[in-house]
Amino acid sequence: MKPHLPELATAVEAAAVVVSAISGMVSAARARMDLVGTFTLALVTAFGGGTLRDVLLQRRPLFWVSNEGYVFLTLLLCLAFVYSRRAFEFADALDRHASFVDALGLALFTLTGVHYAHEAGLPGLPAALLGVITGTFGGVLRDVLIREIPAIFRPGALYAVPSFVGCWVVLSGPWLEIPQPIADAAGFTTIVLLRMASVRLGLRLPAPHWAGKPEP
Amino acid sequence: MKPHLPELATAVEAAAVVVSAISGMVSAARARMDLVGTFTLALVTAFGGGTLRDVLLQRRPLFWVSNEGYVFLTLLLCLAFVYSRRAFEFADALDRHASFVDALGLALFTLTGVHYAHEAGLPGLPAALLGVITGTFGGVLRDVLIREIPAIFRPGALYAVPSFVGCWVVLSGPWLEIPQPIADAAGFTTIVLLRMASVRLGLRLPAPHWAGKPEP
Amino acid sequence: MKPHLPELATAVEAAAVVVSAISGMVSAARARMDLVGTFTLALVTAFGGGTLRDVLLQRRPLFWVSNEGYVFLTLLLCLAFVYSRRAFEFADALDRHASFVDALGLALFTLTGVHYAHEAGLPGLPAALLGVITGTFGGVLRDVLIREIPAIFRPGALYAVPSFVGCWVVLSGPWLEIPQPIADAAGFTTIVLLRMASVRLGLRLPAPHWAGKPEP
Numbered sequence: 001m002k003p004h005l006p007e008l009a010t011a012v013e014a015a016a017v018v019v020s021a022i023s024g025m026v027s028a029a030r031a032r033m034d035l036v037g038t039f040t041l042a043l044v045t046a047f048g049g050g051t052l053r054d055v056l057l058q059r060r061p062l063f064w065v066s067n068e069g070y071v072f073l074t075l076l077l078c079l080a081f082v083y084s085r086r087a088f089e090f091a092d093a094l095d096r097h098a099s100f101v102d103a104l105g106l107a108l109f110t111l112t113g114v115h116y117a118h119e120a121g122l123p124g125l126p127a128a129l130l131g132v133i134t135g136t137f138g139g140v141l142r143d144v145l146i147r148e149i150p151a152i153f154r155p156g157a158l159y160a161v162p163s164f165v166g167c168w169v170v171l172s173g174p175w176l177e178i179p180q181p182i183a184d185a186a187g188f189t190t191i192v193l194l195r196m197a198s199v200r201l202g203l204r205l206p207a208p209h210w211a212g213k214p215e216p
Numbered sequence: 217m218k219p220h221l222p223e224l225a226t227a228v229e230a231a232a233v234v235v236s237a238i239s240g241m242v243s244a245a246r247a248r249m250d251l252v253g254t255f256t257l258a259l260v261t262a263f264g265g266g267t268l269r270d271v272l273l274q275r276r277p278l279f280w281v282s283n284e285g286y287v288f289l290t291l292l293l294c295l296a297f298v299y300s301r302r303a304f305e306f307a308d309a310l311d312r313h314a315s316f317v318d319a320l321g322l323a324l325f326t327l328t329g330v331h332y333a334h335e336a337g338l339p340g341l342p343a344a345l346l347g348v349i350t351g352t353f354g355g356v357l358r359d360v361l362i363r364e365i366p367a368i369f370r371p372g373a374l375y376a377v378p379s380f381v382g383c384w385v386v387l388s389g390p391w392l393e394i395p396q397p398i399a400d401a402a403g404f405t406t407i408v409l410l411r412m413a414s415v416r417l418g419l420r421l422p423a424p425h426w427a428g429k430p431e432p
Numbered sequence: 433m434k435p436h437l438p439e440l441a442t443a444v445e446a447a448a449v450v451v452s453a454i455s456g457m458v459s460a461a462r463a464r465m466d467l468v469g470t471f472t473l474a475l476v477t478a479f480g481g482g483t484l485r486d487v488l489l490q491r492r493p494l495f496w497v498s499n500e501g502y503v504f505l506t507l508l509l510c511l512a513f514v515y516s517r518r519a520f521e522f523a524d525a526l527d528r529h530a531s532f533v534d535a536l537g538l539a540l541f542t543l544t545g546v547h548y549a550h551e552a553g554l555p556g557l558p559a560a561l562l563g564v565i566t567g568t569f570g571g572v573l574r575d576v577l578i579r580e581i582p583a584i585f586r587p588g589a590l591y592a593v594p595s596f597v598g599c600w601v602v603l604s605g606p607w608l609e610i611p612q613p614i615a616d617a618a619g620f621t622t623i624v625l626l627r628m629a630s631v632r633l634g635l636r637l638p639a640p641h642w643a644g645k646p647e648p
Contacts, residue, residue: 028585029640029642030647031581031585031647032640032642032643032645032647033585033586033640034587034637034639034640034643035637035638035640036584036585036590036591036592036593036637037584037585037586038640040584040585040592041585043561051488055271055487055488056267056271056278058274058276058490060490061553061554062488062558064558064561065554065555065558068555068556068557068558071557071558071561072557075557082640082641083638083640083641084641085641088641088642121277122277122281123281123284124284125284125287125288125291126278126280126281126284126287129259129280129287140361144360144361144576145572145576145582145585146581146585147363147579147581149247149362149363150361152252152253152256153244153247153249153252153253153256153257153361153362154249154253155250158252159252160252160256161252205250205251205252206251206299207250208245208248208249208250208251208254208298208299209298209299209300209301209304210245210248210304211248211250213248215246215247215248271487272483272487272494274490274492337493338493338497339497339500340500341500341503341504341507342494342496342497342500342503345475345496345503356577360576360577363579365463365578365579366577368468368469368472369460369463369465369468369469369472369473369577369578370465370469371466374468375468376468376472377468421466421467421468422467422515423466424461424464424465424466424467424470424514424515425514425515425516425517425520426461426464426520427464427466429464431462431463431464
């Protein structure tokens with residue numbers, strides 16, 4: 001994605017960082033944390049997935065080192081969020097209606113993960129896992145830190161599955177001899193559409209055979 | 217171990233991956249997770265220790281990248297486990313009686329950790345720690361993700377200790393001028409025997425002086 | 433710090449490792465863990481921050497590999513702590529009055545993080561974050577493993593903020609053309625003073641606008 005439409009990708013990436021950071025900030029406010037906790041959760045949510053991707057693939061500089069502006073932006077957002085009730089209410093309302101931007105962010109982070117993994121020579125299934133990890137790990141880390149069962153482990157709208165399916169669409173480019181920009185666009189669209197279909201229309205995985213039984 | 221008896225080691229490794237993955241899947245089923253949570257816990261349990269080992273030692277490709285077949289196998293196992301009650305019951309029964317295979321897996325993962333650490337030039341105590349980390353970290357991560365106190369932190373059968381003792385047996389090879397395959401076999405056997413002695417015969421560490429007092 | 437006053441720095445570092453390890457051991461005793469849990473928490477608390485720093489900056493050998501003596505010392509301390517009531521009571525009392533040594537440790541670990549990050553070419557804000565991560569991550573990991581909300585996320589005395597402010601003092605050396613040893617000493621002193629002012633005099637960040645409201 002990045003090399004083909006760099007300006008658009010950068011705009012989507014910045015939006016994705018902001019939306020992820022706000023989701024961390026809202027979690028921090030709910031847990032009545034202070035500025036330090038809020039900034040930490042914002043950083044973890046926005047940069048956790050990309051950092052784990054870079055560590056696993058040995059890419060340096062890290063995502064948030066070469067994009068120093070994102071860290072600075074996150075800090076400014078946190079200061080406003082923690083000390084201005086108006087900014088907080090704005091961010092909170094945004095978070096409630098951010099599912100579309102969030103889906104764009106999931107798609108974009110996933111695409112960076114699967115692309116870098118493919119570049120590093122990973123075969124299909126591990127590359128797809130890297131894509132999913134990049135798209136979802138920030139949220140998992142956020143939930144572990146506030147001691148909630150990570151959302152990815154609870155029933156609800158699909159998150160990892162759209163990311164996983166989109167990875168295979170992206171990876172099918174070379175196999176089907178489709179030009180990569182088209183495969184990328186198709187993968188991106190697949191992730192956003194599947195995610196929104198799950199949020200809006202209730203698309204779900206088939207339930208496990210143990211569904212509905214009480215926990216032992 | 218690996219270079220000396222490659223076929224046997226591969227068979228034990230595959231068995232160890234399957235047993236670890238099943239232990240993650242059973243935890244996921246107990247917490248009433250869906251396919252995504254089950255697959256994630258299976259991956260984390262089976263590949264967490266080896267991944268941390270590879271990150272700490274800067275080894276690439278990662279364990280689950282060069283063994284793509286293990287990931288694929290784990291995915292198939294999860295699909296069967298989540299959607300077929302018969303497969304679930306089989307895996308659950310296996311998990312209840314897997315302590316011997318689990319001990320083989322602990323021994324094998326430990327040996328890979330201590331070997332790679334030794335190759336990378338780590339001195340004895342850090343190399344032994346790497347062995348223990350490789351053998352135990354997957355289970356720790358599984359328990360943190362489902363918000364349980366990791367088993368390694370609860371009273372019960374020894375897990376880290378057999379791994380630690382076995383590492384020193386392996387590392388004693390060069391010091392005692394024993395051929396390495398023999399030291400490896402002795403370390404492997406030590407881990408399995410100590411672990412089984414703890415599970416079956418109740419072998420334990422001496423209790424801390426605070427044992428038996430209620431938590432404050 | 434290290435290259436300028438190596439003997440003093442080594443003495444402070446050893447003290448910092450011991451104080452961090454004891455803090456992990458006391459947490460383990462409170463949770464009624466055994467030797468394995470106690471040693472694990474001690475290692476995680478004392479070496480977690482430096483390890484994450486080394487992984488993020490791709491520094492090898494790891495902190496606790498090139499300082500094998502620290503791991504050995506931690507193991508001896510744990511054995512004494514777990515099996516000797518007298519040693520336990522001594523360590524517990526030390527832990528209650530360790531806030532000054534703890535502040536020295538926070539300052540020293542922070543300085544290693546910001547220095548190595550600066551050496552690796554990181555710009556200011558990411559370098560300061562690396563400093564804070566190095567100073568605080570061990571305690572975060574300790575609290576996650578015993579399933580407490582990490583102290584850094586709870587109201588109370590400042591911990592991350594002194595570390596962050598001190599990083600900027602250190603980093604201001606080159607910008608203000610102050611000799612680096614002086615900037616280092618000023619940063620070190622800033623961290624210790626801010627931390628002690630928070631512990632003893634109640635210095636706090638301004639409260640968020642949501643402070644005092646019950647959790648939803």
